[in-house]
Amino acid sequence: MLELNNISIDLNVQNGNGKTRILNNLSFKFEQGKFYCITGPNGGGKTSIAKVIMGIYKPTEGRIFFENEDITEKNITERARLGICYAFQIPPRFKGLRVKDLLKISAAKENMGLRNSLKSVGLCPEEYMDREVDESFSGGEMKRIEIATMLLRNPKVIIYDEPEAGVDLWSFHKLVNVIKQKHEREKAATIVITHQERILALADEIILVSEGQIKQAGTPEAILPGIKKDIECELSGICGGDDYAECCR
Ligand SMILES: Nc1ncnc2c1ncn2[C@@H]1O[C@H](COP(=O)(O)OP(=O)(O)OP(=O)(O)O)[C@@H](O)[C@H]1O
Ligand SMILES: [Mg+2]
Incomplete structure (x- = not known):
């Protein structure tokens, strides 16, 4: 229904000549009702x-599709409509x-x-x-x-x-x-x-x-345990990291 297809965004670095990449070749399909x-x-x-x-x-690169229509060039108001x-x-x-x-x-x-x-x-x-x-x-x-x-x-x-x-x-x-x-x-x-x-x-x-x-x-069942583990591992900063492998993994 809504599809992000290889989206990258490069923004100009403030007070500099370089660019910074804030989204990097990102793709995902969102489905209605989910x-x-x-x-x-x-x-x-x-x-x-x-x-x-x-x-x-x-996007600097990539396309966005909504209900099979390419909306990459549409502005905020058009997308709101x-x-x-x-x-x-x-x-x-x-x-x-x-x-x-x-x-x-x-x-x-x-x-x-x-x-x-x-x-x-x-x-x-x-x-x-x-x-x-x-x-x-x-x-x-x-x-x-x-x-x-x-x-x-x-x-x-x-x-x-x-x-x-x-x-x-x-x-x-x-x-x-x-x-x-x-x-x-x-x-x-x-x-x-x-x-x-x-x-x-x-x-x-x-x-x-x-x-x-x-x-x-x-699903939450698949993703949440990993996220919780990562948070726990940040506690290694408190335990000094000595028991890091032992307590978190
Ligand atoms: N207009 C901008 N100019 C320069 N850098 C930007 C701009 N917008 C976003 N960024 C940078 O892109 C990166 C991603 O920003 P974004 O706001 O998407 O993060 P986020 O995941 O929503 O973070 P948070 O959890 O803090 O809300 C950050 O490093 C941010 O500084
Ligand atoms: Mg944010």
Whole structure:
């Protein structure tokens, strides 16, 4: 349904002449109705994958296909019209725009369910609807407002970039359920970029991204034990590495 075909991205190094490769010959096929999680170390390339799917980054090499159409040259708006949407890792603020305006822009059906979308992410509509989407919001509130806008859309591909970031524990549990319920209702291809085991465990498929490449992909049963082992092994820094082979392998 959505296919990344040998995608590489080279970006100019700031204050220099060189280039840096942030995605390296990456290929993957996302299928409709499946719930994917992308995980991996900081700086590995997860957000860059989301941005190349959304049309924010243009690939230096490779093609992107959506429903058998080559969309590599399509811009963000055209891709949004096709039903691809992305909730940013750090949601942008829109000074001068009120929460209800932002929700209205996002709503697939005019003015339908605006209040409910806020309630679903644990925000009181009376308190938030008329506030401006500016710096006055906390990081966690912004994440929740952005997820509320996603709930109003009717997408075929929906990407959440670290929805858990900055969200308190109580809201986190609620958000996970909301994301999962939306997926089960609409059967889009849902892609959640996350570091949270609780979300990873829900995936049909986990994609492990590091150094701009997909290192592994498979079911949680196949992938999670390896990830946990890697985390444990980082503890060798604490034990001094003496028992490294003994305790971790
Ligand atoms: N616009 C850019 N200019 C220069 N370097 C960039 C740009 N965008 C991404 N990078 C670099 O590409 C690499 C991958 O970044 P990306 O944001 O995709 O990582 P990530 O896996 O999402 O990390 P995190 O878990 O910290 O969110 C990083 O080294 C980052 O610094
Ligand atoms: Mg990221």
